[in-house]
Amino acid sequence: MNRKISQEWLGLMIGNSRLHWGYFQGEILQRTWDTVHIQEYVKPLELPNNFLGFSLDNSLPLMIASVVPSQTQLWQTYQKFNLVRLDDVPLNNLYPSMGIDRALAALGGGEMYQFPCLIIDAGTALTLTGIDGDRTFIGGAILPGLKLQFDSLSTKTAALPNISLPKKLSDRWANNTGNSIISGILYTVLGGIKTFIDDWLIKYPESKIILTGGDATQLYDYWQQENYEQLEQIIVDPNLIFWGMRSLYVSGLYF
Ligand SMILES: Nc1ncnc2c1ncn2[C@@H]1O[C@H](COP(=O)(O)OP(=O)(O)O)[C@@H](O)[C@H]1O
Ligand SMILES: CC(C)(COP(=O)(O)O)[C@@H](O)C(=O)NCCC(=O)O
Ligand SMILES: [K+]
Structure with a gap:
């Protein structure tokens, strides 16, 4: 039987908050799930299923x-x-210290949808990664992710409570502590990311804009609540990194 069709393999993306798993049969992604980090000094194979x-x-x-x-x-x-190396990701102009998650998401996003593309990964950190039509990395940005912004405000202050990401955008002009934090973080991040999207679309009007990462759906939902006019150009796909891994699998680079 064709190895590419039948072969079972696992993709594992180790992020800063958790482990992201993908179970493949050949090129088909059958299942994805997330688990917590493994405690140091534990052997993975000795862990219970x-x-x-x-x-x-x-x-x-x-x-x-x-x-x-x-x-x-x-x-x-x-x-x-098989550890994925940045040099194995077929994109041009990546800088040596770029996160492999960003490179794989950019590869996966471009191959699944199209190049050029702007990938917005709303994970522990929130990253933007822009690739042009020739698969060349143009540039990007890194900021603290949504949960990290809420967490850091509460851990570094005496009086600010820890707030979890709300489902609904509250009023911009808040009149209590909780809503002030929500407003401050969400309107600033949502507005700030829009300026990156606008600027990217001036350079690459035909570009896809793809949201991924743990907060992608929530981010999209906030923009829906705001009636963001660019919304129909935005795609949410939680599996970009796995599409990137699949592309490397197909190239036969690892197994
Ligand atoms: N069980 C969870 N554990 C951690 N983060 C979660 C969980 N469920 C949702 N999230 C959200 O996902 C974000 C982290 O994104 P994720 O892509 O999982 O992180 P990473 O890839 O950096 O490990 C957090 O900002 C948080 O709001
Ligand atoms: C920016 C990141 C921390 C994002 O990681 P994540 O939020 O997905 O856990 C990661 O891509 C990373 O460590 N990057 C290295 C620096 C860079 O990309 O320039
Ligand atoms: K990420």
């Missing part, structure tokens, strides 16, 4: 991409461990 969300044995090829070196290290003993 319910911890990893999957019955893992040493025979299943594993493609790992990571932005958390201490978590990467825990997988070194896994037999079919």
Whole structure:
């Protein structure tokens, strides 16, 4: 049977908040799930199945991409461990310290939708990554993610409470502490990202704008509540990194 059709493999993206898993059969992404980070000094294969969300044995090829070196290290003993390297991502002009999650999401987004594309990854950190029609990285930006902004405000102040991400945008002009924090963070981030989108679309009017990461759906929902006029140009796809991994799988680079 065709190896590409039948082969089972796992993709693992290690982010700063959690582990993102994708189970593939050949090029088909069958299932995705997230788990918490693994405690240091624990061997992944000794973890109970319910911890990893999957019955893992040493025979299943594993493609790992990571932005958390201490978590990467825990997988070194896994037999079919294949670490994705930035140099293997077929995009031009990436700078050496760029996060592999950003490179894979940009590759996956461009291949799934089109180049040029602007990828907005709303994860622990919120990143923007812009790629032109020739698959060349143009530039991007990094800021604290939504949850991190709320968390840092409450941990670094005495009087500000910890607030979880609300479902609804509240009034911009707030009259209590909780809503003031929500307004301050959300209107600033939403407005700020729009300026990046506007600027990108002046340079690349035909570009796709793709939201991914743990807060992507919520971000899209806030913009819907605001009646953001650019909304129909925006795609939400939580699986961009897995599309990037699939592309590397198809190229036969790892297994
Ligand atoms: N169970 C969860 N654990 C952590 N973050 C979560 C969870 N569910 C939703 N989120 C949201 O997802 C964001 C983190 O995005 P994610 O893409 O999972 O992070 P990373 O890839 O950096 O590990 C947080 O800002 C948070 O609001
Ligand atoms: C910016 C990031 C922390 C985002 O990670 P995440 O929020 O997905 O956990 C990660 O892509 C990273 O460590 N990047 C290296 C620096 C750079 O991309 O320029
Ligand atoms: K991210």
